[in-house]
Each structure stands twice: as C-alpha cells, then as structure tokens.
Amino acid sequence: xxxxxxxxxxxxxxxxxxxxxxxxxxxxxxxxxxxxxxxxxxxxxxxxxxxxxxxxxxxxxxxxxxxxxxxxxxxxxxxxxxxxxxxxxxxxxxxxxxxxxxxxxxxxxxxxxxxxxxxxxxxxxxxxxxxxxxxxxxxxxxxxxxxxxxxxxxxxxxxxxxxxxxxxxxxxxxxxxxxxxxxxxxxxxxxxxxxxxxxxxxxxxxxxxxxxxxxxxxxxxxxxxxxxxxxxxxxxxxxxxxxxxxxxxxxxxxxxxxxxxxxxxxxxxxxxxxxxxxxxxxxxxxxxxxxxxxxxxxxxxxxxxxxxxxxxxxxxxxxxxxxxxxxxxxxxxxxxxxxxxxxx
Amino acid sequence: xxxxxxxxxxxxxxxxxxxxxxxxxxxxxxxxxxxxxxxxxxxxxxxxxxxxxxxxxxxxxxxxxxxxxxxxxxxxxxxxxxxxxxxxxxxxxxxxxxxxxxxxxxxxxxxxxxxxxxxxxxxxxxxxxxxxxxxxxxxxxxxxxxxxxxxxxxxxxxxxxxxxxxxxxxxxxxxxxxxxxxxxxxxxxxxxxxxxxxxxxxxxxxxxxxxxxxxxxxxxxxxxxxxxxxxxxxxxxxxxxxxxxxxxxxxxxxxxxxxxxxxxxxxxxxxxxxxxxxxxxxxxxxxxxxxxxxxxxxxxxxxxxxxxxxxxxxxxxxxxxxxxxxxxxxxxxxxxxxxxxxxxxxxxxxxxxxxxxxxxxxxxxxxxxxxxxxxxxxxxxxxxxxxxxxxxxxxxxxxxxxxxxxxxxxxxxxxxxxxxxxxxxxxxxxxxxxxxxxxxxxxxxxxxxxxxxxxx
Numbered sequence: 001x002x003x004x005x006x007x008x009x010x011x012x013x014x015x016x017x018x019x020x021x022x023x024x025x026x027x028x029x030x031x032x033x034x035x036x037x038x039x040x041x042x043x044x045x046x047x048x049x050x051x052x053x054x055x056x057x058x059x060x061x062x063x064x065x066x067x068x069x070x071x072x073x074x075x076x077x078x079x080x081x082x083x084x085x086x087x088x089x090x091x092x093x094x095x096x097x098x099x100x101x102x103x104x105x106x107x108x109x110x111x112x113x114x115x116x117x118x119x120x121x122x123x124x125x126x127x128x129x130x131x132x133x134x135x136x137x138x139x140x141x142x143x144x145x146x147x148x149x150x151x152x153x154x155x156x157x158x159x160x161x162x163x164x165x166x167x168x169x170x171x172x173x174x175x176x177x178x179x180x181x182x183x184x185x186x187x188x189x190x191x192x193x194x195x196x197x198x199x200x201x202x203x204x205x206x207x208x209x210x211x212x213x214x215x216x217x218x219x220x221x222x223x224x225x226x227x228x229x230x231x232x233x234x235x236x237x238x239x240x241x242x243x244x245x246x247x248x249x250x251x252x253x254x255x256x257x258x259x260x261x262x263x264x265x266x267x268x269x270x271x272x273x274x275x276x277x278x279x280x281x282x283x284x285x286x287x288x289x290x291x292x293x294x295x296x297x298x299x300x301x302x303x304x305x306x307x308x309x310x311x312x313x314x315x316x317x318x319x320x321x322x323x324x325x326x327x328x329x330x331x332x333x334x335x336x337x338x339x340x341x342x343x344x
Numbered sequence: 345x346x347x348x349x350x351x352x353x354x355x356x357x358x359x360x361x362x363x364x365x366x367x368x369x370x371x372x373x374x375x376x377x378x379x380x381x382x383x384x385x386x387x388x389x390x391x392x393x394x395x396x397x398x399x400x401x402x403x404x405x406x407x408x409x410x411x412x413x414x415x416x417x418x419x420x421x422x423x424x425x426x427x428x429x430x431x432x433x434x435x436x437x438x439x440x441x442x443x444x445x446x447x448x449x450x451x452x453x454x455x456x457x458x459x460x461x462x463x464x465x466x467x468x469x470x471x472x473x474x475x476x477x478x479x480x481x482x483x484x485x486x487x488x489x490x491x492x493x494x495x496x497x498x499x500x501x502x503x504x505x506x507x508x509x510x511x512x513x514x515x516x517x518x519x520x521x522x523x524x525x526x527x528x529x530x531x532x533x534x535x536x537x538x539x540x541x542x543x544x545x546x547x548x549x550x551x552x553x554x555x556x557x558x559x560x561x562x563x564x565x566x567x568x569x570x571x572x573x574x575x576x577x578x579x580x581x582x583x584x585x586x587x588x589x590x591x592x593x594x595x596x597x598x599x600x601x602x603x604x605x606x607x608x609x610x611x612x613x614x615x616x617x618x619x620x621x622x623x624x625x626x627x628x629x630x631x632x633x634x635x636x637x638x639x640x641x642x643x644x645x646x647x648x649x650x651x652x653x654x655x656x657x658x659x660x661x662x663x664x665x666x667x668x669x670x671x672x673x674x675x676x677x678x679x680x681x682x683x684x685x686x687x688x689x690x691x692x693x694x695x696x697x698x699x700x701x702x703x704x705x706x707x708x709x710x711x712x713x714x715x716x717x718x719x720x721x722x723x724x725x726x727x728x729x730x731x732x733x734x735x736x737x738x739x740x741x742x743x744x745x746x747x748x749x750x751x752x753x754x755x756x757x758x759x760x761x762x763x764x765x766x767x768x769x770x771x772x773x774x775x776x777x778x779x780x781x782x783x784x785x786x787x788x789x790x791x792x793x794x795x796x797x798x799x800x
Contacts, residue, residue, distance in 0.1 A: 100431075102447070102449075102465060103431070103466065118428065122428075122429070123429050123430075123431070123496075315428065316421060316424060316430075316432045317418060317421040317422055317425050319421070319447075320418050320421050323445055325413060325414055325445050326415055326416045329415050
C-alpha cells in the first residue's frame with residue numbers, strides 16, 4: 001500500500017510542469033537572483049557572465065522560457081502575489097505592456113534609462129534593451145543570378161512574376177503559435193496596406209507558416225525555402241549561415257526592442273535595476289551588438305533610410321494585439337492564407 | 345510714554361509690508377485659481393480623448409449572429425496614447441454585464457453614464473461609460489463601453505499650464521513690489537525731509553517749520569505744529585517779561601525798605617531789638633528775593649533759550665572778575681585756576697555763570713579761605729569747580745544737596761539751599777551732574793558737564 005501511495009504521489013498527482021526550456025547558473029553569492037527570459041542562453045551568456053562578475057554577492061539563475069509560457073507565469077505571479085522572478089526580459093513586448101498596464105511591474109529611473117528614446121520605455125517600468133529588425137532572409141544561391149527583392153513591393157512583384165518558382169518555398173512564423181510572429185504580423189497590419197496584398201500573394205504561392213526561427217533559417221540555408229518573411233534579424237545573425245542573405249525592407253523595417261521589466265514584489269529589485277542599467281551601458285550594448293541583439297541600423301552600413309525604421313513602440317496600443325476578438329480576426333485572415341507548416 | 349517693546353516701524357516699511365501682504369494674498373488666490381483652471385482644462389481635454397476612444401470602440405461593435413462582437417479599433421488606443429505614460433483600461437459588456445472583451449479588473453460596470461473617478465490598480469484614474477443600444481432582428485439591448493486612464497498626463501498638463509501661467513505672474517509680482525517701493529519712497533520723501541529737519545533741529549528752537557511745496561496733509565499738520573510753537577514762544581516771552589518785571593518791581597521797594605531800616609538803625613543806635621530784627625529780616629528778604637528770581641530766570645532760560653557752545657574758562661573768569669563775593673566777605677581771597685585750551689560745553693552762558701556764582705558764594709559764606717575757582721577737563725568731562733580749605737558740609741547735608749529750599753536748622757536765613765538747587769537745575773538742564781569730594785586739602789564741589797566739540 002505504501003509503495004502504491006508513493007507511486008500515486010509521484011506520478012498521478014498533477015505536478016505543475018516546469019515550463020522553462022533551459023536553465024543556467026552564474027556566480028555563487030549568498031543572494032539568489034532569478035532572471036526569466038525568452039532569449040537563448042547561448043546568445044546572452046557573455047552579458048550575464050559579465051554582470052555576474054561585477055556582482056559576487058549574487059547567485060544568478062537564468063531561466064529560458066517560451067514567450068507565452070513566460071507571460072502566463074508572470075501574470076499568475078502578479079495576480080496570486082506569489083514570488084515573481086527578479087527580472088523578466090521578453091521579446092513578446094505586447095505581453096510585457098499588458099503586464100505593466102496591469103500594475104505587475106515596479107518603476108526604476110536612472111541616467112541611462114532616461115536617455116532611452118520614448119519608443120523604448122514606458123512609465124519607467126518597461127524598457128527596450130535590444131534593437132532587432134524584422135528582416136527578409138533569402139537563399140544567396142537561389143538569387144545569385146537575379147535581383148534580390150529589396151522591399152515588400154519588390155517581393156510582391158517577384159511573387160506575381162513567377163509564382164511557380166516560389167510555390168511552397170516562402171516561409172514565415174506561424175502567428176498562432178509564435179508570439180513574436182503575431183507581433184510582427186499585427187504591426188504589419190497596422191503599418192501598411194501592403195500587408196493585405198502580401199497575404200494574398202503568399203496564399204497564391206502556398207506559403208508555409210511554421211513555428212521556429214531555427215527551422216526557418218536552416219530551411220533557407222539549405223534551399224528548402226527561397227525567402228523567409230519577417231524573421232528576427234538577430235536569429236539570422238547568430239545562426240551564422242553564409243548561405244543566408246538578409247534584407248532590411250526599404251519601404252519600412254520593423255525594429256523590435258526586447259522589453260525588460262522588474263516585477264512588482266521582486267526580492268532583488270535593486271539588483272534587477274543594476275542589471276538593467278548595466279544592459280544599457282555602452283559596454284553591454286557593444287556586447288549585444290557582437291551577439292547580434294543590437295543591430296546597427298546606421299544608414300551608411302545598411303542602406304536603410306532613417307524614415308524607413310519602424311520601432312515597435314512600447315505603448316498601450318500593443319495591447320490591442322492581445323484582445324481576443326482582434327486576435328481572432330487576424331488569425332482568421334491568416335489561416336485562410338496559409339497551409340499548416342510541414343513539420344519534418 | 346511708549347510702553348510698546350517693539351521698535352516702531354518706519355512708515356515706508358509699513359506701507360511696503362501692506363503691499364507685500366496684498367500681493368502675497370492676491371498671488372495665493374490667483375495661483376489657486378490658475379491651478380484650478382489648469383486642472384479643469386487638463387481634465388476637459390483628456391476627458392474628450394477618453395470619450396473619443398470610448399465612442400470609437402462603441403462604433404466598432406457589430407451584431408454577429410445573436411451576439412455583439414467588437415473588433416477593437418487601433419485608433420481608440422492611439423487616442424489614449426496621447427497620454428503616453430498612463431495605464432489604460434477598457435471593457436465592453438453585454439446586456440447582463442457579461443464581458444464581451446476587455447481587461448479584467450474590478451472596475452464596476454453599473455456606474456451611471458458619463459465620466460467617473462475610480463482606482464485602477466491602486467492608482468487614481470478617470471473613466472467614461474458609453475452605452476450603445478441595439479435593436480436588431482436577433483439582438484436587442486444595450487452594450488456598455490467603459491474606458492479609463494490613469495491621471496499622469498493630466499497632472500503633467502496641469503503642472504505645465506500652471507507653471508506657464510505662474511512664472512510671469514511671479515515676475516509681475518516682483519515688478520509690482522519694486523514699483524510700489526519706488527512710489528512709496530517718492531511719496532514719503534517730503535516727510536523724510538521734515539523728519540530729518542526735526543531731528544536736526546535744536547529742541548529749544550521754536551521758529552516755524554517751512555511748509556512751502558509740501559503735500560496738503562503735511563501742511564495741515566505742520567501748520568498746527570507751527571501754531572503750537574508760536575503759542576509756546578509767546579508763553580515763554582510772557583514768562584520772561586513777568587520775571588524781569590517782578591524782579592524790577594520787587595527789588596526796588598525791598599531795597600528802599602532796607603535802606604530805610606539801615607538808616608534808622610544807624611541813627612537810633614541801640615533803640616531796641618525790634619529794629620535790629622527788622623533790619624536782619626529785610627537783608628534776608630533781599631537776598632532771598634535775588635536768589636528766587638535768579639533761580640526762576642535760570643530755570644526759565646534752561647527751558648527756553650537755545651544752547652550754544654560756551655567756554656567754561658570764560659564763565660569762571662567772568663565770575664571772578666565781577667567780584668560779587670567781595671560784597672559778602674571782603675576779606676576772603678579767591679583764586680582763579682584755568683588752563684590754556686578752551687573748554688567748550690553746550691549750554692547757556694548766563695545760567696552757567698549763575699550756577700558758578702552760587703557755588704562760589706556758598707564757599708565764601710560757609711567755607712574756609714583760601715578759595716579757588718577753576719574750569720578744567722577731567723576724565724573726559726568738563727568741570728567748573730570751587731574748592732575751599734574747610735571740611736565741607738556735614739554728610740547728612742551733602743546727602744540732600746540740591747533739594748529746593750533746603751534749609752538746615754543751623755543756616756536759617758542765609759541758606760545755601762536755593763543756590764545749590766539752581767546749580768543742580770543747571771546741571772540737569774545741560775546733561776551734567778553735581779559732584780562733591782572732600783580730601784586733606786579741603787572740600788571741592790564741581791559742576792560736571794559733557795564736553796562739546798569746539799565750534800568751527
């Protein structure tokens with residue numbers, strides 16, 4: 001009986017699943033410090049390591065989460081007033097805006113945060129750390145002969161001119177499963193009328209909506225896809241495939257800033273503020289540039305006019321994207337266009 | 345006189361304090377009104393934004409099937425983003441209060457139509473409720489839209505508007521104060537001039553104050569003062585006349601009686617004691633009359649005659665040269681002891697002379713020869729002194745020196761009382777004291793006065 005009970009306890013009682021995808025620890029100080037983030041540990045490790053070196057009093061636990069799971073967890077912590085993480089860093093900025101709007105964050109103000117442009121901070125409770133453009137990735141070999149579509153209009157024209165060439169070989173995020181993909185699609189839908197035309201063209205060539213950055217980039221690299229639309233530039237940079245070319249669309253390029261938040265009730269709010277200030281220092285920004293999270297948008301380097309930059313501003317407008325009805329409307333339009341991704 | 349311990353404030357200070365008080369009170373009231381107006385302006389403008397957003401959302405409600413559906417318009421949120429730092433709230437509710445879409449908070453939905461204040465996540469916020477009624481084939485009822493926003497932008501706008509209105513007002517206030525200061529100074533300048541004039545004026549100068557070119561009110565006041573001074577002057581004049589008339593009118597008959605008595609005494613040697621007593625009384629009466637009249641004259645002069653610089657040496661010299669004492673006691677020798685430098689005091693030469701003469705006469709009458717009179721500077725004061733070689737008066741007598749009509753039993757008719765009271769009156773009138781000292785050389789009595797700088 002006892003063993004059976006142990007068995008029942010172990011396997012039948014629903015234990016909440018640990019939703020983090022990966023975990024890493026830095027330092028061995030007496031104070032625990034928990035970061036929850038959507039950013040790959042592999043990419044951000046040097047920065048956290050540098051911060052840990054300056055703070056020997058902390059034992060830093062870095063948990064890597066999926067954006068929706070992280071949102072659900074943070075929201076639950078906020079509502080039930082259970083112990084939240086000390087710092088949250090997420091690329092799904094609309095979710096972060098929702099959390100701040102629901103008073104789940106605490107303010108911090110310093111010289112470095114004050115220098116952030118208005119689009120990259122909200123209420124001194126949410127800050128945009130990175131600069132990552134949404135790019136069009138393409139296979140260099142496939143376009144070696146012809147011209148590369150430098151804008152959405154050029155892409156539209158290319159799709160119209162030769163639909164058979166692109167059939168099944170255009171990829172983008174599945175916005176139903178990817179928070180980031182939804183954010184880009186939502187921003188596109190607000191930005192321009194080209195979005196409708198683009199969806200239409202994607203539908204005509206049976207474009208593929210799939211889930212993951214890594215899979216899309218690998219697909220482009222090996223020629224499975226010719227073009228991937230709205231891929232996060234930082235992932236392309238860190239994947240480091242020589243075969244994959246990157247276009248910053250000349251009509252407009254969305255620029256995402258990963259949002260940093262100090263949850264209300266964080267035990268180590270001071271350390272979290274120190275981490276934020278550190279991440280905004282020129283030194284940390286230079287390291288972020290190296291790992292591809294801060295994309296140099298200098299017009300001389302990228303050929304992108306300043307007027308074509310569309311930062312995704314941290315503002316309550318982003319919450320419209322979280323509204324169920326609105327979301328459903330976009331998803332309906334989407335699912336009429338795309339066939340489900342073919343998972344390998 | 346004034347028992348108020350506070351120093352009296354200058355008139356200009358009073359006026360400026362009053363102006364400052366008025367400006368401050370006015371400033372506080374205007375600032376309050378500005379703040380209220382600014383807050384009202386901020387409230388109205390952001391209320392309109394709120395209402396616009398709510399109407400936007402209400403417009404986007406559609407009846408699909410049998411249920412209202414809402415696809416949130418981005419424009420509503422862009423309107424709300426006019427307050428970029430503020431949290432927002434929105435909720436769309438069906439007929440029974442069922443949530444169609446919105447953010448989950450405990451904002452009440454059964455509020456009246458229009459604007460209301462409530463807390464949004466522990467922060468004060470402003471809300472508006474808009475109702476849209478539907479009468480469709482398959483849906484009939486009202487849908488409520490509630491939109492809310494925290495108050496940061498309103499507070500910032502209130503602060504900006506208030507500040508923009510307040511700082512020019514503050515500057516204007518300072519300018520007004522400066523102008524008021526200048527105006528008050530200008531208006532009070534004649535008064536200041538009169539005050540200076542009065543402060544510099546000799547207290548015994550009873551000539552009229554000039555009133556030409558002064559403001560009307562001051563002319564009235566000064567006219568009254570001038571009339572009063574003229575009356576005082578005429579009173580003094582009458583008094584002086586009375587004293588001199590009295591002196592003249594009384595001295596002559598008393599002197600005549602005395603002469604007659606002396607003659608009778610000489611003719612009828614030993615004709616009875618009654619005549620002797622009459623002669624003694626008559627002499628005494630003459631002296632007493634002299635002293636009384638002198639005293640009256642001195643007291644009157646110290647009250648009414650302007651002070652001048654007087655060289656005490658000259659006073660002493662004058663006394664010895666007139667040799668009045670020789671009448672009293674021809675055998676007594678009087679020495680004069682004065683320095684080479686002039687010794688000025690501020691006073692009336694006649695009164696000082698009278699005081700000195702009385703000191704000398706007392707010494708001649710009661711003291712022991714030789715007698716010295718002198719004028720010297722001692723310990724920063726000017727002294728007019730008389731010294732004799734005797735032991736001086738008894739300590740009991742010294743203690744009551746200067747009292748009027750002080751007549752001890754031993755000195756009777758030829759009393760020194762009135763004489764010393766004259767000296768004492770002179771000393772007090774010119775800011776001095778009467779000092780006595782006794783040592784091995786004799787008794788010394790001095791009139792001590794403050795030194796006056798030598799006149800130009």
